Amino acid sequence: MKYLLKNHFFTLVYIISSTMKIKLLLTLFIILNTFNIIGQNNQENQIYYSRYEGVVDSNIMITANIVRLFDDLSGNYSYQQTGDIDTLNVVNTITIVGDVSDEIAMLKEYGQDEYTFSGKLNQNSFTGTWSSPHNDDIPFSISEKYPIGAMPFDVYYLHSEDQLTHDSANSPVAEIELTLIYPLTISGNNIGDSVKHIIANGFFGANFFENNPDSMLTHFESEFYTNYKDQNSGRPSNGASYNWQKIVNMSVIHNSDYLLCVEYLIYAYSGGAHGMTKISYDNVDLSLGNLLSYEDIFKVGTQDSLANIITKQLYIDKKIPSNISLKEAGYFVDIIEANHNFYIVNNGIGFLYNSYEIAPYSFGQTNIFIEFDKLKTLIIEDSPIFEICNR
Secondary structure, three states: OEEEEEEOOOEEEEEEOOOOOEEOOOOOOOOOOOOOOOOOOOOOOOEEEEEEEEEEOOOEEEEEEEEEEOOEEEEEEEEEEOOOOOOOOOOOOEEEEEEEEOOEEEEEEOOOOOOOEEEEEOOOEEEEEEEOOOOOEEEEEEEEOOOOOOOOEEEEEEEEEEEOOOOOOOOOEEEEEEEEEEEOOOOOOHHHHHHHHHHHHHHHOOOOOOOOHHHHHHHHHHHHHHHHHHHHOOOOOOOHHHOOEEEEEEEEEEEEOOEEEEEEEEEEEOOOOOOEEEEEEEEEEOOOOEEOOHHHHEOOOOHHHHHHHHHHHHHHHHOOOOOOOOOOOOOOOOOOOOOOOEEEEOOEEEEEEOOOOOOOHHHOOEEEEEEHHHOHHHEOOOOOOHHHHOO
């Protein structure tokens, strides 16, 4: 794992090996008129991705994907009962967010006030108390695990800012933050190399791949600042609209059963009334290292059936009365066609519509999740997800 913290005054570079044997390279320089050295604490285990498996009590299996970025935690989890107890079924992948201090972590389901997980967290394990949907506090224990059909990852992080003009104390500032989750595989591993290319294309854009992820981050950063200064050259050296911001973050949505789903969240502000957020997904068949397209999943001629399913689910999710059309409810269309921006998890497929795609900006992103039970007849029989769909 690697992270870079930079601005025009100083540069910090830490390198953490995948075996967690720490190699620390610290370069600090400040150019004012004299040189000063600033000490920093060792940041061991501050940034990582882990895929965890384990149990709650003795009969509930949990799988979780968690990213730690300093004190912040984000990720998701799903659970399933084992044995003869049928009070819990596989649930949709649930987003979780939280924080950690001195290895004591507190995580809550996104949008909720109460904490779902609390306990001791490190890259290898997470143990503590889980609050069930029935508000029971139950002990849990999960450990880092990558079974056959899952893939380990490193996290590479860069954050920096720079002034538009360095001769003004009030100069506008551009800021960039990048969180890249990248396969932890050696070069020459065909599937690993394929996934690297797919992620580089999804994160940075086409034709940006390099063997070294650090170089991709710094080159992307350099391109951002070059564009920022070129676009604003000769303009007034003050004003909030010239404070550009670029954020590209990643999440692992699913990493099991030879199926990898990753999410890219891109936020950009380059002047105007507001910034724009875009969310997109890549779904990868880890048995071959192939990117899965819409056509790889759904049978030919099922577009209308799928659109009807998605539209009905939106009515349910948003509690729209059946006698009101979607256009009357504020959407651009009455029937929601399946787009090709979808994510696959253990019990269904979600379709994500970004702002202005089917609704005004004020609606935000529209996320419509369809369980496999409603999709089984539409999925190609030899699709890589057909077995998952028919469990």
